[in-house]
Amino acid sequence: xxxxxxxxxxxxxxxxxxxxxxxxxxxxxxxxxxxxxxxxxxxxxxxxxxxxxxxxxxxxxxxxxxxxxxxxxxxxxxxxxxxxxxxxxxxxxxxxxxxxxxxxxxxxxxxxxxxxxxxxxxxxxxxxxxxxxxxxxxxxxxxxxxxxxxxxxxxxxxxxxxxxxxxxxxxxxxxxxxxxxxxxxxxxxxxxxxxxxxxxxxxxxxxxxxxxxxxxxxxxxxxxxxxxxxxxxxxxxxxxxxxxxxxxxxxxxxxxxxxxxxxxxxxxxxxxxxxxxxxxxxxxxxxxxxxxxxxxxxxxxxxxxxxxxxxxxxxxxxxxxxxxxxxxxxxxxxxxxxxxxxxxxxxxxxxxxxxxxxxxxxxxxxxxxxxxxxxx
Ligand SMILES: NC(=O)c1ccc[n+]([C@@H]2O[C@H](COP(=O)([O-])OP(=O)(O)OC[C@H]3O[C@@H](n4cnc5c(N)ncnc54)[C@H](O)[C@@H]3O)[C@@H](O)[C@H]2O)c1
Numbered sequence: 001x002x003x004x005x006x007x008x009x010x011x012x013x014x015x016x017x018x019x020x021x022x023x024x025x026x027x028x029x030x031x032x033x034x035x036x037x038x039x040x041x042x043x044x045x046x047x048x049x050x051x052x053x054x055x056x057x058x059x060x061x062x063x064x065x066x067x068x069x070x071x072x073x074x075x076x077x078x079x080x081x082x083x084x085x086x087x088x089x090x091x092x093x094x095x096x097x098x099x100x101x102x103x104x105x106x107x108x109x110x111x112x113x114x115x116x117x118x119x120x121x122x123x124x125x126x127x128x129x130x131x132x133x134x135x136x137x138x139x140x141x142x143x144x145x146x147x148x149x150x151x152x153x154x155x156x157x158x159x160x161x162x163x164x165x166x167x168x169x170x171x172x173x174x175x176x177x178x179x180x181x182x183x184x185x186x187x188x189x190x191x192x193x194x195x196x197x198x199x200x201x202x203x204x205x206x207x208x209x210x211x212x213x214x215x216x217x218x219x220x221x222x223x224x225x226x227x228x229x230x231x232x233x234x235x236x237x238x239x240x241x242x243x244x245x246x247x248x249x250x251x252x253x254x255x256x257x258x259x260x261x262x263x264x265x266x267x268x269x270x271x272x273x274x275x276x277x278x279x280x281x282x283x284x285x286x287x288x289x290x291x292x293x294x295x296x297x298x299x300x301x302x303x304x305x306x307x308x309x310x311x312x313x314x315x316x317x318x319x320x321x322x323x324x325x326x327x328x329x330x331x332x333x334x335x336x337x338x339x340x341x342x343x344x345x346x347x348x349x350x351x352x353x354x355x356x357x358x359x360x361x362x363x364x365x366x367x368x369x370x371x372x373x374x375x376x
Contacts, residue, residue: 129321146254274305
């Protein structure tokens with residue numbers, strides 16, 4: 001039998017603890033050490049998990065312990081240093097919470113160091129494991145819906161997030177991040193996943209401060225893709241809603257329309273694909289069935305789009321997707337069932353490149369070409 005994979009975690013806050021649970025409960029992995037600046041936090045954790053060694057300095061942890069994989073779960077702006085340090089210590093596999101970094105310069109520095117060290121970095125983007133996003137991707141890939149024309153994707157948090165989610169630390173946390181880094185990172189990665197191999201070519205964004213102290217509390221952007229299609233994306237963390245998150249997307253194709261609601265602030269989650277032509281529905285249903293999805297057919301004779309395929313969460317169970325170490329660990333152990341949902345270093349850098357362009361366009365109040373400003 002192979003030795004278990006030895007893990008260490010840097011950043012034992014909300015996400016670090018979820019990753020720890022995954023590692024501790026997996027038969028082929030062991031958690032050897034954890035690190036956090038907050039001594040109290042890790043002492044409490046290690047008291048109930050006595051085989052795990054606590055550290056407040058990741059440099060010491062990396063040089064003292066035998067570590068196969070490091071999980072970096074520090075706040076958004078603090079991923080670079082532990083990653084560079086892990087690479088320097090010879091660790092070859094790193095799992096990093098999204099986003100890779102909050103600016104392109106850091107992302108490129110990380111990429112250069114990882115390539116020189118011949119190391120692998122995987123990013124945690126859980127929307128790729130949502131069954132409905134996977135179903136939309138399968139339909140796009142099959143081309144049965146005809147050309148993709150345009151769409152919109154909304155990913156919002158409630159006001160609870162920048163004000164109370166991290167307790168007393170919330171304001172400081174929010175000031176160092178923004179819905180652009182925290183939520184658009186998911187949106188951008190999810191759209192690159194669904195519409196692969198298309199890439200965002202240029203964009204125009206508009207953002208607004210609304211009082212949390214972050215650079216931006218609300219942002220909309222128009223993404224123009226290299227096939228000419230356009231997607232409007234919107235995010236905020238100011239919504240006065242009961243639930244934490246609200247996410248929905250609408251996509252218009254030549255032969256069909258898609259509506260996807262993935263959280264239940266305004267009703268249960270579902271994916272619906274509407275058609276005028278029953279033959280196109282039959283082709284789409286065959287694609288979904290071949291990928292293991294269950295879709296119900298609905299007929300509404302008096303409406304414009306008479307035929308629909310409806311996918312419900314209870315009939316399309318998700319593999320466990322949160323935290324993302326769940327399926328990245330399976331991947332590292334040789335199970336490549338969800339390989340398309342794995343985000344590698346290049347995917348992490350591309351996502352940051354688009355976020356950087358969104359920030360640049362918002363600051364300049366001008367459209368920008370991804371990768372360089374139009375003024376350049
Ligand atoms: N909270 C969520 O819902 C959520 C969801 C998905 C992804 N993420 C991502 O996960 C990451 C972590 O988020 P979180 O909510 O767990 O944050 P958190 O603030 O709860 O935890 C971060 C921890 O990192 C520690 N830390 C900071 N600098 C450190 C350093 N130099 N050395 C060691 N420890 C250090 C902090 O003390 C803190 O305990 C972020 O990038 C975030 O975007 C969070």
